[in-house]
Each structure stands twice: as structure tokens, then as C-alpha cells.
Amino acid sequence: MKQTLKRQNILPMRKGIITLIGRSESSSMMQDAGLLLLRLVVGGLLAGHGSQKLFGWFEGPGMKGTRGMVESMGFMPGAPWAAAASTSEFGGGVLTTTGFLHPLGPLGTIGAMLIAALKVHGGKPIWATKGGAELPVINIATALALTMTGPGRFSLDNLFGIRLPRSFVAAVAVIEAVLIVTGLIRSATPAEEETEERPATTTSVSESKAGV
Numbered sequence: 001m002k003q004t005l006k007r008q009n010i011l012p013m014r015k016g017i018i019t020l021i022g023r024s025e026s027s028s029m030m031q032d033a034g035l036l037l038l039r040l041v042v043g044g045l046l047a048g049h050g051s052q053k054l055f056g057w058f059e060g061p062g063m064k065g066t067r068g069m070v071e072s073m074g075f076m077p078g079a080p081w082a083a084a085a086s087t088s089e090f091g092g093g094v095l096t097t098t099g100f101l102h103p104l105g106p107l108g109t110i111g112a113m114l115i116a117a118l119k120v121h122g123g124k125p126i127w128a129t130k131g132g133a134e135l136p137v138i139n140i141a142t143a144l145a146l147t148m149t150g151p152g153r154f155s156l157d158n159l160f161g162i163r164l165p166r167s168f169v170a171a172v173a174v175i176e177a178v179l180i181v182t183g184l185i186r187s188a189t190p191a192e193e194e195t196e197e198r199p200a201t202t203t204s205v206s207e208s209k210a211g212v
Helices: 002-054 062-072 078-098 104-120 134-149 156-160 166-209
Strands: none
Touching: 002 062, 002 078, 002 104, 002 134, 062 078, 078 104, 078 134, 104 134, 104 166
8 A cells, every 4th residue: 555655656756857857858959959040140140251351252352451441440560460350250150150169269259349349330329320339249249148158069069079178268368358459559559640640740731831
């Protein structure tokens, strides 16, 4: 009699546990599918954007046009900065899309988008319709979220069992931060010098017109 009661109590418990496990696996699967969708869209578009600068694909400017663009923002010499910006976008997009060597892809995305937000869209209202940093900020938030959550099971890292050491990831993040700060400081210098030179040039022109 006691054994029968025990079995009657155990069976519902087993069914409940199995149900909970099934729901947990289903929920986890949906979360990983959501991460995959996010990576494919954001990473794929960023890789395409970077390929425009790096290879001139999709009617992009290529390295020559990208060099001129970064030089106009004060990044000198233009060639290495153009290569860094293009590689960061293209490489970050590819790594994010495939979920390979995480979180190097999202970190590359964050670096490129920070520069875009501060140098290209800085000083403007946030909205894209006003030329602001709306889209770079969205990309930064997405990349940061992926950095925190991981790429999910549908990734090359999960397929091959790859997990980068935290010390290595931290070192990459520090190097990237140093490069960003250095670039922003160096790119601001020419603009300041140009601003200082303009009044003198204007004065000279005025004097020459006055016959001085």
C-alpha cells in the first residue's frame, strides 16, 4: 500500500520535471534563434557597409574614397585610418554574423560605430532625419547586448567549442579604446589649427583689399 502511494506521488513529480525541462529547452531554443536573427541582420548589414569602403562593393567608395573621407575628418595619415575603419566594419560584421571568435565581432562594431557617432554625426540632433547618430547608437547597443549575452548555440564558436580567454578579450578592448581615443584626439587637432588660422587669413585678405 505504501509503495503504491509512493509511486502515485513520484509519477506526477516526474511528469512535472519533464514538462519544466521541455519548456526550458524550448525557451532556450527560441532565445538562440532570436540571437541568430539579430546577428544575421545587424552583422550582415555592417559587413556589407564595410565592404563598400574596403572593396568598393555595392557601389561603395572603395579604399580611395574612404581615405578621402577619413582625411576630411582629420584622421591623418588617411590610408591606415581608412584601412582600420573599413576592416573594423567588415570584419566585425562577418564575425558577428557567423558568431566566430566572440566577442571580437561586436567589439569591432562598437569601435567603428563610436567613431561614426562622434565624428560623422556629432553635434547634431540624435535623429537620423537630422543627420544625427541614431543608427550608430542602435548598432552600439545591439553589439553591446551581443557582447553580454554571447552568440548563442547557432554559432561557429558553439560548433567548434571556441571560447576566447577573458584576458585576451580584455586586452583587445583596451587596445581598441586606446586607438579610438588617440584617433579622436589627433583628428581634433587639425580642426583647431584651421580655426585659429582662419581669422589671420581673413585679416590678410581684408588688408590686401584695403591696399594696406
